[in-house]
Amino acid sequence: MRNKLWMAALFLAGLSACNNYNLLEKLENPGGSKPQEEFTSNYYVFVSSWETKGDMSGQPFAECNAPMGIGRADCACTRAAASRNLRKNEHHQFRAYLSMPSPSTLDPKCHVAGLAQGCSPSFPGPWLNTQGQVVVNNFIRSDGMLDSNAVRYTEMQAVVPAGAPVWTGAGATGNVVSPCGQWDDASNGTNGSYGAADSTGATWQNNGTPMGCDQLKRIYCFATPY
Numbered sequence: 001m002r003n004k005l006w007m008a009a010l011f012l013a014g015l016s017a018c019n020n021y022n023l024l025e026k027l028e029n030p031g032g033s034k035p036q037e038e039f040t041s042n043y044y045v046f047v048s049s050w051e052t053k054g055d056m057s058g059q060p061f062a063e064c065n066a067p068m069g070i071g072r073a074d075c076a077c078t079r080a081a082a083s084r085n086l087r088k089n090e091h092h093q094f095r096a097y098l099s100m101p102s103p104s105t106l107d108p109k110c111h112v113a114g115l116a117q118g119c120s121p122s123f124p125g126p127w128l129n130t131q132g133q134v135v136v137n138n139f140i141r142s143d144g145m146l147d148s149n150a151v152r153y154t155e156m157q158a159v160v161p162a163g164a165p166v167w168t169g170a171g172a173t174g175n176v177v178s179p180c181g182q183w184d185d186a187s188n189g190t191n192g193s194y195g196a197a198d199s200t201g202a203t204w205q206n207n208g209t210p211m212g213c214d215q216l217k218r219i220y221c222f223a224t225p226y
Helices: 002-019 023-028 070-083 108-113
Strands: 043-047 094-096 134-136 165-167 194-196 218-223
Touching: 043 070, 070 094, 070 218, 094 108
Parallel strands: 165 218
Antiparallel strands: 043 218, 094 218, 165 194
């Protein structure tokens, strides 16, 4: 009798282990496989669903923790775009609309375009927000304005609060003004410039007096134009 009870216990334990094998994966992917990324023919721009201090540490993707500063932000933008099927192909990158003060000054549009300072990119678009509305027709205008609609939506198509602040380190025309160091500075004594996510005027990238880099703000993520 004791042997029978022992064998029954072993059987139940084995059955339980079998049923709980990869249980989390089964719950997240009941079809048995992870969903594959789909690609688009459009260029998109979005406001990050996450907020971060001036050192870009607030991004939610563990694989983006290793880069520092603007590299961390670029990584998070691309990862977020991939998770929502916003890329044009598996190699397509998104970059954060952030200025860089050194080693060579680089304004945000040149950073996104992957070009040197002083660039005048006029890539055919348009760039759409995640509600499918045109934001800019030919990348970033020289006057710093947007063409039609505000960015204002996250990669998840959620609208951000009115006036939501977005780190840029840019002036009204997209020039370099007050970045938070190399976007690796979250100290109270450093100030960074920011824009308003629901604006189509110059305030979309510069909305007044710079604020402390220790405060939480979002970032803009642009599809690279290639």
